[in-house]
Amino acid sequence: MNDKERDEPSRDGAEIEEGPDSVRRGLLKMAGAVAALTLAPGVTVFARDLVLKGQHKAKGPVRYGLLIDARACKTGCDACVRACQDYNGLSHDPGPDNAQWIRKVTITDEKTGFTRSFPMMCQHCAHGACVDVCPTGASFRRPDGIVLVDKHRCIGCRYCLMACPYKARSFVGRVVKDQRPWAPRGKGTAEGCTMCVERVEAGKLPACVAACQKAGHKAMMFGNLHDPKSAIAVRLSEVATTTIRADLGMAPGVHYRGI
Amino acid sequence: MRARAGVLAVLSVILALGLVWAAHRRPVAMPVVPRAPGHCVLPTAVMLRTHMMLLRSVREEIVRHDARDTRFRLTGCVACHVEHTASGQPIPVNAPGQFCATCHTYVGVHLDCFACHAAVPETPGKFGGLRGQGAVQAAFRIPRALRGRFGASGAGGGR
Ligand code: SF4
Ligand code: SF4
Numbered sequence: 285m286n287d288k289e290r291d292e293p294s295r296d297g298a299e300i301e302e303g304p305d306s307v308r309r310g311l312l313k314m315a316g317a318v319a320a321l322t323l324a325p326g327v328t329v330f331a332r333d334l335v336l337k338g339q340h341k342a343k344g345p346v347r348y349g350l351l352i353d354a355r356a357c358k359t360g361c362d363a364c365v366r367a368c369q370d371y372n373g374l375s376h377d378p379g380p381d382n383a384q385w386i387r388k389v390t391i392t393d394e395k396t397g398f399t400r401s402f403p404m405m406c407q408h409c410a411h412g413a414c415v416d417v418c419p420t421g422a423s424f425r426r427p428d429g430i431v432l433v434d435k436h437r438c439i440g441c442r443y444c445l446m447a448c449p450y451k452a453r454s455f456v457g458r459v460v461k462d463q464r465p466w467a468p469r470g471k472g473t474a475e476g477c478t479m480c481v482e483r484v485e486a487g488k489l490p491a492c493v494a495a496c497q498k499a500g501h502k503a504m505m506f507g508n509l510h511d512p513k514s515a516i517a518v519r520l521s522e523v524a525t526t527t528i529r530a531d532l533g534m535a536p537g538v539h540y541r542g543i
Numbered sequence: 544m545r546a547r548a549g550v551l552a553v554l555s556v557i558l559a560l561g562l563v564w565a566a567h568r569r570p571v572a573m574p575v576v577p578r579a580p581g582h583c584v585l586p587t588a589v590m591l592r593t594h595m596m597l598l599r600s601v602r603e604e605i606v607r608h609d610a611r612d613t614r615f616r617l618t619g620c621v622a623c624h625v626e627h628t629a630s631g632q633p634i635p636v637n638a639p640g641q642f643c644a645t646c647h648t649y650v651g652v653h654l655d656c657f658a659c660h661a662a663v664p665e666t667p668g669k670f671g672g673l674r675g676q677g678a679v680q681a682a683f684r685i686p687r688a689l690r691g692r693f694g695a696s697g698a699g700g701g702r
Contacts, residue, residue: 427609428609432606434606434607435659436602436603463660463661464665465621465660465661465665466665468659468660468661469659470659471658482611485609485611
């Protein structure tokens with residue numbers, strides 16, 4: 285938790301939100317203006333209003349994160365990995381050119397033989413290297429802390445794959461078929477864990493967290509790290525946890541217990 | 544002199560044949576676009592001209608600004624405009640003769656959306672999707688109270 289001072293709410297959304305906002309309004313105005321050319325005046329206003337209705341609904345500081353209890357995670361269980369693959373339409377086959385949004389990792393202390401098994405995914409860093417290196421702004425961090433690839437902008441340069449110290453990004457090198465409607469993905473773009481962003485927005489748990497609970501292991505916890513009353517924030521304040529490679533200063537949003 | 548007259552004769556025959564062919568040639572038929580049930584989110588005339596700009600600005604909203612509650616969503620388009628085979632299987636909207644492909648083929652504009660996006664709606668209940676197809680369709684219909692605003696043609700005539 286030595287990244288605490290770098291991970292304040294003020295750094296977490298405000299500055300990110302301001303810049304693109306005016307750009308966004310400009311885009312919307314453009315859409316409205318085009319509708320205006322083709323329509324009677326009354327209808328023009330209506331069309332623009334409809335677009336502007338789509339506003340994001342941030343209430344208070346939000347940073348979504350995970351707490352993974354490696355003590356509760358079972359060696360050999362891959363319920364979270366399967367759930368992610370099923371939900372997001374990824375292949376079960378661990379082939380070298382198949383995308384991997386979440387994977388099970390086993391670590392062993394060579395001196396003592398102590399072994400732990402736990403899932404790794406995009407750590408949704410506050411200062412992710414992927415965002416820093418991306419030449420197009422495709423890798424970006426949402427105001428709520430979820431790091432995504434905007435595939436409309438991604439040019440497939442793979443800088444982020446190289447930069448991410450957690451190996452969280454994959455490159456889609458083949459034509460993709462049978463995508464899930466909620467998880468568009470296609471050849472020539474980078475991708476990684478989305479924290480099941482559309483499930484989160486609908487008030488559901490990410491698929492991996494839900495699957496872990498269903499499997500009865502309860503090793504994964506999801507919530508708003510910045511809401512002091514949320515279960516995850518309470519737990520983080522009570523028990524010793526760590527983030528992986530905290531020394532890199534990227535302030536991951538995924539916390540681990542028992543490693 | 545005689546040679547020149549010969550050339551002229553040949554040319555006029557070619558011209559006459561060309562005129563006959565042109566008179567019999569029919570214009571390229573307008574595409575027949577499959578009709579979707581219900582009402583579109585905007586009138587057809589507007590959607591025809593602006594759907595690409597709407598989708599383009601809304602995709603920024605959705606991907607980068609968390610505004611998934613907008614009614615201008617590609618998933619909504621697909622949910623309404625998908626056709627089904629006799630056995631009830633959804634046919635991709637970019638398949639030949641389907642809603643998107645029909646016009647895009649006619650105007651010769653490459654259709655890129657479905658390299659990444661699903662061209663069929665979610666199968667209800669499969670893989671824990673959030674909403675069934677019916678719910679998605681309902682969510683993108685224009686509310687009854689607003690339909691009158693589009694005049695006699697209705698809100699896009701269901702195209
Ligand atoms: S884990 Fe990697 S991909 Fe995810 S935010 Fe951090 S640097 Fe970026
Ligand atoms: S592969 Fe895409 S997301 Fe990654 S750095 Fe390049 S443009 Fe950005």
